[in-house]
Amino acid sequence: xxASLLALALSAAAAERALxxxxxxxxxxxxxxxxxxxxxGRGRELVILEKSPGWLHVLASVTPERDVNGWVLSKGIVGTxxxxxxxxxxxxxxxxxxxxxxxxxxxxxxxxAQRLYYRMAEYFPNSPLAGEALFRAADIKWQxxxxxxxxxxxxxxxxxxxxxxxxxxxxxxxxxxxxNTKWADLAxxxxxxxxxxxxxxxxxxxxxxxSQLYEKHVSEHPQSPKAAEALYLAAWRQAALIEIYKTEGxxxxxxxxxxxxMALVQRVVSQYPQTxxxxxxxxxxxxxxxxxxxxxxxxx
Numbered sequence: 001x002x003a004s005l006l007a008l009a010l011s012a013a014a015a016e017r018a019l020x021x022x023x024x025x026x027x028x029x030x031x032x033x034x035x036x037x038x039x040x041g042r043g044r045e046l047v048i049l050e051k052s053p054g055w056l057h058v059l060a061s062v063t064p065e066r067d068v069n070g071w072v073l074s075k076g077i078v079g080t081x082x083x084x085x086x087x088x089x090x091x092x093x094x095x096x097x098x099x100x101x102x103x104x105x106x107x108x109x110x111x112x113a114q115r116l117y118y119r120m121a122e123y124f125p126n127s128p129l130a131g132e133a134l135f136r137a138a139d140i141k142w143q144x145x146x147x148x149x150x151x152x153x154x155x156x157x158x159x160x161x162x163x164x165x166x167x168x169x170x171x172x173x174x175x176x177x178x179x180n181t182k183w184a185d186l187a188x189x190x191x192x193x194x195x196x197x198x199x200x201x202x203x204x205x206x207x208x209x210x211s212q213l214y215e216k217h218v219s220e221h222p223q224s225p226k227a228a229e230a231l232y233l234a235a236w237r238q239a240a241l242i243e244i245y246k247t248e249g250x251x252x253x254x255x256x257x258x259x260x261x262m263a264l265v266q267r268v269v270s271q272y273p274q275t276x277x278x279x280x281x282x283x284x285x286x287x288x289x290x291x292x293x294x295x296x297x298x299x300x
Contacts, residue, residue, distance in 0.1 A: 016048045018056075018079030019119055021092040026062075026070035030055035037070045038062055041108070042096060043115030046077065079123075086124035090133055093117040097140065114140040131174070135183040138170030142190055156198040158206060165194050185224035189217055202296065204244045204253075207237040215264075228272035232281050235264035239288050240295035247296075261288050 019042070026037040030052050040046065040060045049069075050057035056077060060068045078085050078092075093116035100110035117137035121130045145166045149155060154163035171187040178184050192213055197206035214234035218227045238261035245254035261284070268281035287294050 016079050016081060017123065018046045018048055018058075018077045018082075019043055019089060019116065019123075020046065020072070020077055021088065021116075022076045024060075024072045024076060026058075026060055026068050026072055028070060030057070030071045032073075034071075037068050040068075040072070042092065042112040043119060045119065046072070048079065086120055086127035086129055089116055089120035089123070090129050093120060093133065093136070097136070110140055110144060113137075114144075125177075131178040131181055131183040134170075134177065135174050135186055138174050138187060139190065141170050142166060142193075146193060154198075158197050158199055158201050158203075160195055160197055163198060168194065182223065182225050185221040186226060188221055189224060189226040189230065192217065200244075202244060202247065204241055204248060207240050207244065210234075211237040211241075211260075228268055228275045228277035231264055231268045231271075232277045232284070235261050235268065235281060235284055236294070238264060239284055242288070243293050243296050258288060261285075 020040055021042060023039050023041050025039050028035045028037060040062050045061045046056070046058040047060075048056050048058055051074070052071075054074055055071050056074045057071050058069075060070065060072070062068050078088050082088065093113045096106075096109045096113035096116060099105040100113060106112075114137050117133040117140070120127070121134035121137065124130060127133075149164045149166055152164055157163045168191055171191050174187040175184045195213055196210055200206040211234045214230040214237075217224065217230045218234075221227065224230070238257045241257035242254050242261065245251070245257055265281045265285035265288070268275075269278045269285075272278050284294065
């Protein structure tokens with residue numbers, strides 16, 4: 001038994017890998033009337049051991065802990081030799097991602113999309129879609145992890161080091177494999193989530209630090225698709241500091257925050273005039289100029 005499993009593993013190492021783009025039933029033999037061993041979902045990896053007309057003998061990753069050796073129908077299976085395989089896998093991943101966003105969408109669709117995007121980038125590393133696919137895979141996992149982290153009581157801790165951290169492995173892979181691209185810039189912006197405070201507790205430490213983080217992102221990633229948003233978020237924090245410094249009895253720093261907020265507003269408006277962030281910055285600047293508090297419960 002051990003010898004047969006070893007031989008199977010060795011043959012699998014050199015075999016073509018592929019992914020189902022629909023749920024595939026695994027049979028004992030290449031016959032739909034034969035016994036069913038289970039099914040494998042979208043994006044679960046198959047290793048093709050043998051081919052028969054209309055059928056593939058595969059080692060299928062049914063779950064992360066369970067592999068099954070059996071036969072699947074060849075239709076709906078996309079591998080590295082499939083014409084336009086990269087675009088087909090990306091398209092299925094995008095469709096699964098859209099399904100996940102629907103109310104009452106297919107259960108597990110987000111995880112399907114994450115697997116499909118990741119494997120597409122792995123199977124077709126030279127595809128013009130590879131960078132985006134790898135980022136989307138990392139971003140879906142990031143969003144799922146973020147939701148989990150933010151539901152924990154520790155999410156309200158002021159110090160980001162005192163709460164659970166979102167796994168950065170996927171984003172780091174994007175930055176390493178696609179450095180100096182917009183996908184690396186987007187990954188860097190996402191990773192700022194781990195450095196943001198929970199509850200500011202109406203103290204200046206957190207907005208000061210966060211404003212610097214967003215400005216640093218723009219400085220280090222000037223072409224980032226998130227540059228306008230980062231500058232706006234920095235401006236919003238400076239506007240919040242106007243009131244926070246007042247409560248701390250520091251009128252001088254409050255005045256400085258006002259000047260800083262307006263300078264950041266002008267950067268957004270002048271550098272990114274066609275974006276929503278420019279319009280939001282204009283509104284923020286108006287509030288600051290009119291001495292209307294943008295943070296806290298102060299009312300006139």
